[in-house]
Amino acid sequence: MNAVLDKRPVPMKISNLQSGFQILSRLPLANSRQAALEINYFLDSLLQTPPQGEVYLQLLEQTRISLCFIEEELARCYINKALPLGDFEASTFHQVVATWLKAARAYSHCAQMLDSDSDVHAERLALILHRCIFYTGMVIIEHHRARQELPAGVWLNLHGYYASAEEWGIATLPVPDSLDSLGRSSHCTAAYISLLLAELASPYSLSIADISLVRRWVSNWSPLVGMHPAVADEPLPPFVVDLMQDCGLRASSECLQREHLRRLDTSRLVSQLNQVKRQLQQRIPPAQLGLGEDCTAAQCHRLLNRLYKPWCMLRAARRFRRHNASGTSKVSTGFSAMHYHISGKEFQQPEVASIYSRQEFESLFAFRHMLDPTQMLEVRQVQLGFGFDTWEVLDQCANGFRLLRSVVGKKVEPGQLLSICPHDGNSHLLAQVAWLMQEEGGSLIAGIAALPGKPQAVAARGLTYEPGRQDPYHRAFLLPAVPAIGSEQTLILPPGWYRPERLLEVYTENLMQVRLQRLVADGADFERVSFIVV
Structure with a gap:
């Protein structure tokens, strides 16, 4: 044996x-x-x-x-x-x-x-x-x-x-x-x-750098917060701790019995937050304020503004009402796949700059007898690796979705850009992963924030003034202005492209020159930039 x-x-x-x-x-x-x-x-x-x-x-x-x-x-x-x-x-x-x-x-x-x-x-x-x-x-x-x-x-x-x-x-x-x-x-x-306090900061929507800052700040400021039993005749704050429930702070409206409830007194913390925000506006470095030596004033100010309402025990109002929805959405990631699905065709260098890579030339030659420029072939989509991931829609609002993926698919990270064809539509929108969590069974659940406006797939390249040199065009997206919500027209560019006042050539149906203005938003794999046409 x-x-x-x-x-x-x-x-x-x-x-x-x-x-x-x-x-x-x-x-x-x-x-x-x-x-x-x-x-x-x-x-x-x-x-x-x-x-x-x-x-x-x-x-x-x-x-x-x-x-x-x-x-x-x-x-x-x-x-x-x-x-x-x-x-x-x-x-x-x-x-x-x-x-x-x-x-x-x-x-x-x-x-x-x-x-x-x-x-x-x-x-x-x-x-x-x-x-x-x-x-x-x-x-x-x-x-x-x-x-x-x-x-x-x-x-x-x-x-x-x-x-x-x-x-x-x-x-x-x-x-x-x-x-x-x-x-x-x-x-x-x-x-x-x-x-x-760390749980109140919505950590699944924070970057790792922001999570580290939150950990440092709650360690410094938690002694400012008092913990008291709930008193029978006193009104409860919006959030309380129920010692008999398997969660952190929860809405007081959900608590029927007060015996095991504890409320937080954050009045001293609120004073501290207001004081730190004033000092940052006075250009006092974050390190001198005890916020950390590895963060910028802009980063601290942005994060403090985000933490202010939850740490003051105030309920943040939703900009758009969320409602239940069901169905499946098609999601693609990566500039190449998103550009393909939004434009409905493969990316090619505009005729003003007919420069092909070796891979593009070999692809065109190998499949010249199969390609029909007036059709979008499913077989070609698979050959290019531009397939969809299917996500289930749990609920949605005017500017986003909550999605669940319970099958194997591409890897996803917070802040990532993606295109989504909603369950109730037939065209792709651009969106960003607002928060992301992997469930114990391996499924992914994500909050998706749609970018305003119907995206247009375009080609863009930086202007060069060297004689005889022409850089190739790269995939980019144009988002139109949406005056109803105060959104200006913007370009979605690969990461690292933005520099203030940089000149780009953008090819849509026509060629135009634009001057980049400011960075509106960014993520793991993109930059959203405002511009003016010159």
């Missing part, structure tokens, strides 16, 4: 600080994957053969900086990646999440080993609950950064840790935080509120 051998190492017994510190000092931090294996082995050993309570706690505290460094290195594998995640990316994501949960479980286990008669028992419990909130919160943060659907129960766990701290009267008891770069202390309420 062949025996199946378990190749996992047998957990070792760590009975004192010296042996534990020696193991941690040998972690190969330059090799994040090996270090992750070893620190997981270390946590497993503590969980299975726990030392005396005080030793246990000190060893867990000693792991914090190394653990966060290792997990951040591994997270580079899956953050800022198009969805759905690849197998290796998904495997790394699940490994990181499992480690955060294991660290929270180790602290919870450690609490059972502590001497309850100790004079510092309250301080130890506050420290442990703060770490449980932090590590469970990192599970939420990783799902935001990887744009993955939150697993069931994670918010209930957080509510439970906070409710315990509140019940034992230690929710605001200061605890040291070795991860704070300024050496500041924290407490359970601040750690808990920082996660609620």
